[in-house]
Amino acid sequence: MTQPFVPPHVQHLDVYQPGKPIEELERELGITGALKVASNENPCGPSPKALAALPGALPELHLYPDAGGFALRRALADKYGLELAQLALGNGSNDLLYQLVLATCEPTDEVLTHRFAFLSYRLAAQVAGRTFVAATVTPELACDVDALIAAITQRTKLVVIGTPNNPTGSIVTRGGMAKILAALPARALLVIDEAYAEYAAEWPEVDHADGLALLRTDRRVVVLRTFSKIYGLAGLRVGFAAADPSVVDVLGRVGRTFHVSSLAQVGAIAALDDDEHVATSARQARIAIERLRAEVRGPGVRVYPSLANFVLIDCGRASGPIYDGLLRRGVIVRPMAAWGMPDHIRVSVACEADMPRVITTLNEIFAA
Ligand SMILES: Cc1ncc(COP(=O)(O)O)c(C=O)c1O
Incomplete structure (x- = not known):
C-alpha cells in the first residue's frame, strides 16, 4: 500500500528475504541435521x-x-x-x-x-x-x-x-x-x-x-x-x-x-x-570447488568455475523444485531467482566431512 510519507525510490525497493534459521526449517520439515550451504560462510568456523x-x-x-x-x-x-x-x-x-x-x-x-x-x-x-x-x-x-x-x-x-x-x-x-x-x-x-x-x-x-x-x-x-x-x-x-x-x-x-x-x-x-586458519580455509575451499565441478552431474547441469567459496550451478531447468528437493533432504542452498537467474542455485562449500553429502544429494536431486 502506498503511504504518503514514503518517497517513490523507497517504495520500490526490494525487501531482503532472509533465509530461515536452520532450527526453524528443521521444525517445519520434521528433519534434523540440516546443512546450510547458502550464505558463503566459512565452513571451517571462526578464526x-x-x-x-x-x-x-x-x-x-x-x-x-x-x-x-x-x-x-x-x-x-x-x-x-x-x-x-x-x-x-x-x-x-x-x-x-x-x-x-x-x-x-x-x-x-x-x-x-x-x-x-x-x-x-x-x-x-x-x-x-x-x-x-x-x-x-x-x-x-x-x-x-x-x-x-x-x-x-x-x-x-x-x-x-x-x-x-x-x-x-x-x-x-x-x-x-x-x-x-x-x-x-x-x-x-x-x-x-x-x-x-x-x-x-x-x-x-x-x-x-x-x-x-x-x-x-x-x-x-x-x-x-x-x-x-x-x-x-x-x-x-x-x-x-x-x-x-x-x-x-x-x-x-x-x-x-x-x-x-x-x-x-x-x-x-x-x-x-591467523595465517594458519586462512591457509586451511583457502585450501579446503579450492578442493571443495574442484570436487563440485568434477563430481556434480545431471542432465543440462553446469557447475561454473569459481575462485571463491561457492559455486553457481545452472540446473538446466527451473531451480524452484530443485531447491525444494534439496531442502527436504536437509541441504539448504540459495536459489538465484532474485538475481534474475530462475534456473540457477548457488552452493557454498561445506567442510570436508560434509562435502560427500552435498555432492551426493545434489546428484540425487538432479537425477530425479
Ligand atoms: C561480493 C560480496 N561483497 C560483500 C559482501 C558482504 O560482506 P560483509 O559481510 O562484509 O558486509 C558479500 C557477502 O556475501 C559478498 O559476497
Missing part, C-alpha cells in the same frame, strides 16, 4: 585466534569502541603496506558500499556494475535514490569489460566490480581491470569488491586483478575487503576500505560513529594474524 582474543575484551563492554578503529587500522596498514589515512572501517564491507554512494553520488549520478553482480550494489544505489546501471555480461556470465566500458557515461560516479563476483564466482583479469581504470571518467571511482580475495589467492595460476596493487598506481581505486568470509567472522560485522585519504575522509563524514563494535575490532585484529 581460532579471534575466538581466543574475544573473551579478553568482555570486561570493557561498558566502554564505547574506539571510533577511529586505530589498532585495527594500524594492523591493516602494517599487513598491507598502506598508510593509516588510506583505511576506513565498516560494519561489514556492505556498510562501506552504502557510505560510498552517500558520500560521492549527487542526485543525477549513476552507479555502474554488470548484470548478475552482487545484489547490494543495486540496493546501495537505490536506497540513496541514485540511478543504477547494469552492463551486459559475457556468455559465461562474467564481467564483459568492453560492454561495461561502453555503459560509462558522463554521469557515472561509481563503477563497482566484485572479483571474484558473487554469485557467479567470475573474476576480472589484471588487464581487464586496467582497461576499466583507463576508461574511468576523471570524476569517478572504481570500487573493487574483494570479499573473496584470500580465497582467490589459492589459485595463483589464474590471472586475477589485484585491487591493492592498482590502488598504488591510481588514487581513484577503492578496495573493499571483509572479515565475514575467510576469517569466519560474519557475525561480528566488520570490513574495511583501502582508498585514497580523500575518499577515506568523506567516508568518515557520512558514516555513523561507533559503527564497528569493540568485539569486532578485537576479533578482526586477532584474525588478521
Whole structure:
C-alpha cells in the first residue's frame, strides 16, 4: 500500500528475504541435521585466534569502541603496506558500499556494475535514490569489460566490480581491470569488491586483478575487503576500505560513529594474524570447488568455475523444485531467482566431512 510519507525510490525497493534459521526449517520439515550451504560462510568456523582474543575484551563492554578503529587500522596498514589515512572501517564491507554512494553520488549520478553482480550494489544505489546501471555480461556470465566500458557515461560516479563476483564466482583479469581504470571518467571511482580475495589467492595460476596493487598506481581505486568470509567472522560485522585519504575522509563524514563494535575490532585484529586458519580455509575451499565441478552431474547441469567459496550451478531447468528437493533432504542452498537467474542455485562449500553429502544429494536431486 502506498503511504504518503514514503518517497517513490523507497517504495520500490526490494525487501531482503532472509533465509530461515536452520532450527526453524528443521521444525517445519520434521528433519534434523540440516546443512546450510547458502550464505558463503566459512565452513571451517571462526578464526581460532579471534575466538581466543574475544573473551579478553568482555570486561570493557561498558566502554564505547574506539571510533577511529586505530589498532585495527594500524594492523591493516602494517599487513598491507598502506598508510593509516588510506583505511576506513565498516560494519561489514556492505556498510562501506552504502557510505560510498552517500558520500560521492549527487542526485543525477549513476552507479555502474554488470548484470548478475552482487545484489547490494543495486540496493546501495537505490536506497540513496541514485540511478543504477547494469552492463551486459559475457556468455559465461562474467564481467564483459568492453560492454561495461561502453555503459560509462558522463554521469557515472561509481563503477563497482566484485572479483571474484558473487554469485557467479567470475573474476576480472589484471588487464581487464586496467582497461576499466583507463576508461574511468576523471570524476569517478572504481570500487573493487574483494570479499573473496584470500580465497582467490589459492589459485595463483589464474590471472586475477589485484585491487591493492592498482590502488598504488591510481588514487581513484577503492578496495573493499571483509572479515565475514575467510576469517569466519560474519557475525561480528566488520570490513574495511583501502582508498585514497580523500575518499577515506568523506567516508568518515557520512558514516555513523561507533559503527564497528569493540568485539569486532578485537576479533578482526586477532584474525588478521591467523595465517594458519586462512591457509586451511583457502585450501579446503579450492578442493571443495574442484570436487563440485568434477563430481556434480545431471542432465543440462553446469557447475561454473569459481575462485571463491561457492559455486553457481545452472540446473538446466527451473531451480524452484530443485531447491525444494534439496531442502527436504536437509541441504539448504540459495536459489538465484532474485538475481534474475530462475534456473540457477548457488552452493557454498561445506567442510570436508560434509562435502560427500552435498555432492551426493545434489546428484540425487538432479537425477530425479
Ligand atoms: C561480493 C560480496 N561483497 C560483500 C559482501 C558482504 O560482506 P560483509 O559481510 O562484509 O558486509 C558479500 C557477502 O556475501 C559478498 O559476497
